[in-house]
Amino acid sequence: MIQHISRQVIACRRCPRLVAFTDGLRHDYPDYWNKPVPSFGDRDAWLGIVGLAPGLHGANRSGRPFFMDASGKWLYGELERRKSWDGEHLDGAFILNAVKCVPPQNRPTGPEQEECRVWLDREFEALKKLRVVLALGGIAHRAVLRSWGMSPLSAYPFAHGAHYEIEGRPTLLTSYHPSRQNTNTGRLTLPMWRAIFERATRLRNRKRPR
Numbered sequence: 001m002i003q004h005i006s007r008q009v010i011a012c013r014r015c016p017r018l019v020a021f022t023d024g025l026r027h028d029y030p031d032y033w034n035k036p037v038p039s040f041g042d043r044d045a046w047l048g049i050v051g052l053a054p055g056l057h058g059a060n061r062s063g064r065p066f067f068m069d070a071s072g073k074w075l076y077g078e079l080e081r082r083k084s085w086d087g088e089h090l091d092g093a094f095i096l097n098a099v100k101c102v103p104p105q106n107r108p109t110g111p112e113q114e115e116c117r118v119w120l121d122r123e124f125e126a127l128k129k130l131r132v133v134l135a136l137g138g139i140a141h142r143a144v145l146r147s148w149g150m151s152p153l154s155a156y157p158f159a160h161g162a163h164y165e166i167e168g169r170p171t172l173l174t175s176y177h178p179s180r181q182n183t184n185t186g187r188l189t190l191p192m193w194r195a196i197f198e199r200a201t202r203l204r205n206r207k208r209p210r
Contacts, residue, residue, distance in 0.1 A: 001126040006038035009100050009119055015112045018101040025060070025102075033063035036101050039123055040064050041094030046131040046204055047084075048124075048170065049075070050140040052177065053099035053108055060102035065095045074178035074190075078197055094130075096123055098143035113143060120147045130170040131204045134196065137177035144172060160188070161196065163203060171203045 013019045025034045037054040051071075054060045058069025066072035075095070079085035084093050099108040099116045108116075124130070124147055135141040138158040145156055148169050156164050156172075163173040175188075175196045182188040 039096040041090040045094035048133040054102040
């Protein structure tokens, strides 16, 4: 199911601006992936990690979410520290992006986010064993809530370390995105980052309220 979705993601050309941008990148970066980036990980994962969109010189280069950029060093580094990443495979984790194509200036438009939500909807439906979803940043947080049909969004405000128990859904945990803007300024520190994953593990094992 996930593999089928991934093939469809790669072939997607729903958003004209994003298609034009990635098509244009093939001239400057002919060795890059330059296509929609499918999600990646363990199909039996308990932890789903949702980011914003592929980075120009990371996922758009490698074809794997968060791979080969500064944010990816934080994410894959922590997953390796927790023995969930061996350099080739993820164990217990699945990485998704709210938007599958690299956007200009890393800023997808509202309509592009909405257009891309069909893939997030289908991925969540396919990942039957998720216990915790970790949303990295406000846009990813809102994308998850919209995918789950939650309204109003103001009832679930984004904050680093917030978590929400939503009936019939995995626990939603939120974190600042490990972007250079956040990590270089100290808004997100390594102890804060590691604590989020510790909390995700505790939430996985926590008995949910009825």
